[in-house]
Amino acid sequence: MPPVLPSWLLPPNVVAALSAPPAKPVATKPLRTAVNAKGPLDWSQPQAIVLAGNPNVGKSVVFNAITGLYANVSNFPGTTVDIPKGWLDSIHPIEDTPGVYGLSRLSEEETVAEKAIVAADVVINVVNATTLERDLFLTQQLIDYELPLVVALNQADEAKALGVMIDETVLSRLLGVPVVSTVATLHQGIDELKQALPLARVGNPTPGSVDATTTKELETNMASRMQVYGLRRQHVNAILSQVVSQISDKPHTWAQRFGESLGQWLLHPAFGLATLAVVLLALYQMVGIWVAGDLVGFTEETVMMQWIIPPIQKAIGLVVPQTSWVYVFLAGEFGVLTMSLQYIYGVLFPLVLGFYVYISLLEDSGYLPRIAVLSDTLLSRIGLNGRAVIPLILGFGCVTMATVSTRVLTTQRERTIASTILAVTIPCSAQIAVILALMAKAGGLRAWGVYLAFLFLILVALGTALNALLPGKSTPLVLDLPPMRLPSLNNVAKKTWIRTKAFIVEASPLFVLGSAIVGVLQITGLLQKIQVALAPLTVSWLHLPGEAATVFVMGMVRRDFGAAGLLGMANHLTNIQIITALITITLFVPCIASAAVFWKERGLKEATAILFGSWALAFGLGAAISRILEWLPLV
């Protein structure tokens, strides 16, 4: 029972509404004839359709099945943050929305979803037949908001396999809206769903509610919202008791039972962590060694440097002399045309593709949310929750790509913490390849241990400090765990391709901009001046040779340029100097493209703070670590 509020806290019309007789077992009655507040739906006129539903119920699959387009389909709740748009036919646009549990603007996803949903002419509410008691709460809220609705009862096959029987006819009568049973992955029921759209209607409101305006008003106030929610929950429970019957309790098929045991095993404190270690090592082998090393070696050095770049340089050389600044700007060492092409298609494209294949496989198998659960213990201590593990893993591939993916986090606070950690402590795969080579020179495993231990300490300290300093509180982990499934390779391929393409389209201009800035710095001689100015600092603070300054500045251009520069100097460096330099370059400003993404995602003020903060941290901690290692000879 929700606590009863003193009536003076509530507006008079609400008091009247709440004192009305509360939820009785719901009576079945014919569908309401009044179709919606704007009058009957005229399907020959343009009507905007919006999909709404809880996370991971299959909205995106329904969207794809209806439009023939591709929206991100995943077995990880909360992956649709932007709104994909398509067309049912020439006059009926249709939009997908992020999965939400309710429309109360409790998170950014909810705000995005609510705006789209309340503006719709027709809402398709996708509910998962196996989790109806949760999903119908949103359905009833949509009805209480007087939105013309059609319910798609999705994954009806899975419910049946689990022994759950749902009486659709009674459900439709009780809700007062059409209910269509679908198995969207198999395209079943999609035509029926399309045919039902013109029949969309405003359903039966929660007994005791007045109208949509009053309900929305009540839901803006925390105390009265609880009362409305309580009544709605009771009403939904009453509906459930009349339409759902559990025939048997056990998963039926062998595959379901196996999936169930596997899901449990993967969350075991010991086995689960061991499996996670194996999965991450496999990721490292696949993306870090095969893709970042072997494949990128071929695409960058052979395809780009031998086949594609030389003809471009030659062509530009025909138009302008090779010594002119125009040539240097366009086709020189950091030329806007040559370096962007080489970096975007030679390095990033294969890398991001490889990363997304792996992540998509993890996601569609249902393992990714379990990684989020396993890492929640650590992440909740630094102001994040388990969901932040996705951007952090992606960061080891490309920090730029990872920063874009911080959009899956619920609050701005979490996004700030995650972006800062990415900018400061996570080395991207371009760097990791060179770091590996340097570590081999600095004594292998022991050097790795020292390097990783320092980075981990810095990550935890930074996260803890941000968590303490930033106002507010981070959200706790609340995550739906989908069943473990065999991923569909078709979906993995499609998803990988869409994501890679989206990233390349989004990041390319930033990389071009980065090259242009470096080009200007080089032509004006500023690049050299920065290096000269930085040199005393590297000598006196970091106890490194003066040339290391060049390495740091190059690290801004491309993080691996920096690390590669160090490799060239490695023979003259002591082990302590190698570790100091590697930590400094890891903490130091991320590449220019990721700086541009920070600026785009986090705003100018925050991005500037992150960038200058990482400079200060890199030199400050670099100096401290060099002294610690000189005093305590760990390497």
Add this chain to the structure above:
Amino acid sequence: MASVLTTVMAPDEVLLPLATPQIASMASPLVYPLAKAMVGQWVRLGCILDPAIQLLAMRLGLSEGALLRVKAKLPAGPLVVVCGQTELALGRELCHAIPVHPLE
């Protein structure tokens, strides 16, 4: 109202008295935080006092009296609970604010 709830939630279980807000204190032996439940244990959701968490729970389909099974418990980390066919991971701190009645 109560009859509706019991029909839906507990057709086959011995009913424990549901806590009213006044007596849902952690001191009672029949009520303790979800965070203290054991793996494999069945519990019945008590009355959540924190309004924000109560709201969250209602939206997730966890109303007072709902039956939950604790499926996994990470050391100092989240709990995985099963409610009906839904499997939910809930952060440990959140589980400290959710009172439950043990059933076994």
